[in-house]
Amino acid sequence: MVCDHTAPHSGVSRYERTTAELRLTLVCDNCGAEQGEFARIEYRPNARRFSAQLAELTARQLGLDESQVARVRFAMLICDVGREKIPPRSSTSAAAE
Numbered sequence: 001m002v003c004d005h006t007a008p009h010s011g012v013s014r015y016e017r018t019t020a021e022l023r024l025t026l027v028c029d030n031c032g033a034e035q036g037e038f039a040r041i042e043y044r045p046n047a048r049r050f051s052a053q054l055a056e057l058t059a060r061q062l063g064l065d066e067s068q069v070a071r072v073r074f075a076m077l078i079c080d081v082g083r084e085k086i087p088p089r090s091s092t093s094a095a096a097e
């Protein structure tokens with residue numbers, strides 16, 4: 001059965017990995033079909049904090065001493081400093097190569 005999209009609609013945000021954007025859209029509650037787009041917002045998830053914690057845990061599991069653990073954590077925190085200054089299309093196309 002084809003939906004006529006007369007059911008209520010809800011606002012949904014969808015992350016577009018290829019363009020590094022959050023798309024704010026309107027979808028039909030009956031079938032889930034996208035019926036419109038309100039806005040696009042540049043957005044890239046920032047997992048740096050969690051990555052640093054994982055790097056620290058990994059360093060501890062490897063038996064590194066405290067100064068080495070601190071260096072690993074610091075390196076993970078700063079590994080992509082400046083990334084926000086790179087236009088989204090440049091970084092996504094570079095990652096695809």
Ligand SMILES: [Zn+2]
Nearest residue numbers: 003005028031
């Ligand atoms: Zn529908």
